[in-house]
Amino acid sequence: MYGVHRGTFYGRWTPYTCQGNDGPTAAVRSAREETGDIATQIEAAAQPRLPLSKERILGTAVALADEGGIDAVSMRKIAQALGVVPMALYKHVRNKDELLDGMVDAIVGEIDPPAVGIDWKTTIRQRILSARQVLLRHPWASRVIEARTRARPDPTPAVMDYMESMVGILRAGGFSIDLTHHALHAMGSRLLGFSQELFEDSPSADPMPDAPPPQEMAARYPNITELVTAITHEQGSVVGPGCDDQFEFEFALDLLLDGLERLRTST
Amino acid sequence: MYGVHRGTFYGRWTPYTCQGNDGPTAAVRSAREETGDIATQIEAAAQPRLPLSKERILGTAVALADEGGIDAVSMRKIAQALGVVPMALYKHVRNKDELLDGMVDAIVGEIDPPAVGIDWKTTIRQRILSARQVLLRHPWASRVIEARTRARPDPTPAVMDYMESMVGILRAGGFSIDLTHHALHAMGSRLLGFSQELFEDSPSADPMPDAPPPQEMAARYPNITELVTAITHEQGSVVGPGCDDQFEFEFALDLLLDGLERLRTST
DNA sequence: ACCTGAACACCGTTCAAGT
């Protein structure tokens, strides 16, 4: 089960994990201000009164990623934003992998705690949708989580807490151990609020200069063209917004939850 | 719908896409031999009789990724394996992004074509399981597909062919356009054979040196511990193989397919 | 006209020199 049964899930426990669930952490908030504009950066460089800490480093890293994507996060750039020499970071973070781990944990810590006294399905549903909102605020995070997962099997501490809570909800809701196990696998990455779409739905500004003409597309891809045409017309505008991602996410989520509920009551 | 309704899906059409479905492509096979051992590499460097081509470059890149992961793929290393100066690659590939696109298309081209004359569910099921086998042979591919998806919305040509075929199967199976649309979203990345597991199940050789003692784990994560214990005992050995990934994948896939079948017949 | 070596602007991390 997720590789945790071989003792490989004993993640290192680090203090920065214990953070509230009231939105962005203090470290992230202060770092946003720090990297918010160039004047502040220069000031920070001139007067590094605050002592460096793992929390400040992680906050700056998250802010950089939120603003410029994960490629904007490098040891050198974090150091620059903090007005510090790159090597200074290595006193608080072993290497870049540990930095990414810390960033993931800070994000996962933002997910709302589970509701209490409600049926399992509503509780799980709300929590997953909360996780989705958090990851929509930090679009880089799901890719970091996924890359980290492949590199090292032991989940980070905050992810462990999250999973523990999810398993508890299912067990309390009457799921057998086996069905709980299968349920976790079935929901997969949706547990953390992201479903990997094969194609991005973002509004691409560039209209694809070397695109084949529509007739050729319709001939080559008749079924896709039909689908695209129907959805475009349904929304009443040719350049309207794309799919309702929220609806599609909930559609798939409910398909799974309803199926699990059926299996739960059938045994 | 996957962003394709805004005309952004007119992927560039390149000749290397048109490949059979009989396993690894010729380019990949020959490149495997080329990079197979050092002697061959040196020989290739000494006698570059074969002219450089996009196919040879892609084949070498795929072989390098299969052997050493995606980090082993760099313009410089590909050139070295081909006995060529790095800049020579840029005559056949615009940049590294285009190279990755080509690698993805070569892999997707390996997926079995759909069976004919069978019900929609079996056909879709078989095809997705075939895609899964392909991606298990090339563990780097799903991550590249996902990263590419976020960077640019238009799918690569081979992916477009695959999607067109999938949509056709659903439509022929009696799905309405709307339900076809939702079905594609619901299956998400499973369509291409990978479900993003939150935790990797690979046998990690290192036993986590700084792991907390089991009692502490059991106290902190009682539900997870119960799950892990049950699954370990179920398999009868403490260090036995992990979860049955194939089973879990099919469990989730069937949950979705059964749910879709119910929706299909209910309208 | 073509090919390619050097160079540019990065990166994470090591290591020894300076305080």
Added chain:
DNA sequence: ACCTGAACACCGTTCAAGT
């Protein structure tokens, strides 16, 4: 003992020099 600048081994890509 601590901090840090230079250096190392990479990377993708530009560009001008050489043929």
